[in-house]
Amino acid sequence: MTRTPLVVAVDGPSGSGKSSVSRQVAAQLDLAYLDTGAMYRAATWRCVQRGVDLMDTALVADTVRSMVLQLDLNPRFPSFVVDGVDVGVAIRAPEISAVVSQVATNLEVRADLGERQRRVIAVERTPDGFSGGRGIVVEGRDITTVIAPDADVRLLLTASEEARLARRAREVHGTDDAAALEATREHVVDRDARDSTVVEFRTAADGVVTVDSSGLDLEQTVQAVLALVEDVAGR
Ligand SMILES: Nc1ncnc2c1ncn2[C@@H]1O[C@H](COP(=O)(O)OP(=O)(O)OP(=O)(O)O)[C@@H](O)[C@H]1O
Ligand SMILES: Nc1ccn([C@H]2C[C@H](O)[C@@H](COP(=O)(O)O)O2)c(=O)n1
Numbered sequence: 001m002t003r004t005p006l007v008v009a010v011d012g013p014s015g016s017g018k019s020s021v022s023r024q025v026a027a028q029l030d031l032a033y034l035d036t037g038a039m040y041r042a043a044t045w046r047c048v049q050r051g052v053d054l055m056d057t058a059l060v061a062d063t064v065r066s067m068v069l070q071l072d073l074n075p076r077f078p079s080f081v082v083d084g085v086d087v088g089v090a091i092r093a094p095e096i097s098a099v100v101s102q103v104a105t106n107l108e109v110r111a112d113l114g115e116r117q118r119r120v121i122a123v124e125r126t127p128d129g130f131s132g133g134r135g136i137v138v139e140g141r142d143i144t145t146v147i148a149p150d151a152d153v154r155l156l157l158t159a160s161e162e163a164r165l166a167r168r169a170r171e172v173h174g175t176d177d178a179a180a181l182e183a184t185r186e187h188v189v190d191r192d193a194r195d196s197t198v199v200e201f202r203t204a205a206d207g208v209v210t211v212d213s214s215g216l217d218l219e220q221t222v223q224a225v226l227a228l229v230e231d232v233a234g235r
Contacts, residue, residue, distance in 0.1 A: 015164030036140030
């Protein structure tokens with residue numbers, strides 16, 4: 001049976017589980033997967049590599065516009081290649097996390113990367129895409145509202161600040177003791193505050209369903225999202 005392409009849009013704050021959950025949902029539904037946060041990180045990596053002053057918004061925008069970015073949309077092995085260099089690990093470095101908001105709040109950069117994201121989604125609606133026309137799960141901060149407001153499923157994945165801090169602390173420091181929580185705050189709470197000056201990802205827009213994962217483990221959250229997709233789109 002031929003099915004129409006499915007687009008699942010997921011937004012949410014840092015540490016809410018967007019990447020982990022979206023990847024697993026895409027893999028289980030045999031869809032492509034796009035992590036738009038990684039695109040902002042790749043853009044930041046290129047600027048940092050070239051010694052660009054991130055306060056120079058015009059130069060940052062030019063540097064990002066000329067970036068050749070190749071994406072592998074396989075949810076099992078997603079990859080990001082910038083100008084021929086695999087940046088999958090480098091873009092997660094603390095030095096990139098510390099400054100990525102400066103690039104992500106540059107409105108010219110947002111316009112450029114947003115256009116690239118829309119093109120990826122359009123291709124995944126055709127047989128030429130990675131998914132062969134089955135569709136895509138796209139996650140970030142403005143996917144449900146700006147990039148794909150027409151997505152079949154629109155979801156805001158949230159969790160309490162406490163839960164998000166504890167998850168990130170365990171991931172980065174191997175513990176969620178008081179010192180680890182404090183060391184993590186800058187990368188979760190403060191970054192969200194900076195990012196939310198240009199995009200709204202704390203409150204669900206009209207038609208966007210909220211899933212609160214504070215009391216759920218990763219597997220339960222994946223199941224909750226799969227149930228929602230089944231409910232809304234019959235998959
Ligand atoms: N429901 C959950 N319960 C417990 N841990 C979770 C849950 N969802 C995700 N995690 C864990 O929390 C951490 C953060 O998840 P993830 O990186 O997917 O969040 P994110 O929303 O994509 O964050 P960011 O936007 O900062 O990249 C990971 O270690 C992940 O395994
Ligand atoms: N659609 C998006 C995706 C991401 N961002 C910003 C938010 C973060 O500061 C940065 C990296 O995202 P992460 O990998 O932590 O999810 O990019 C955004 O503004 N819009």
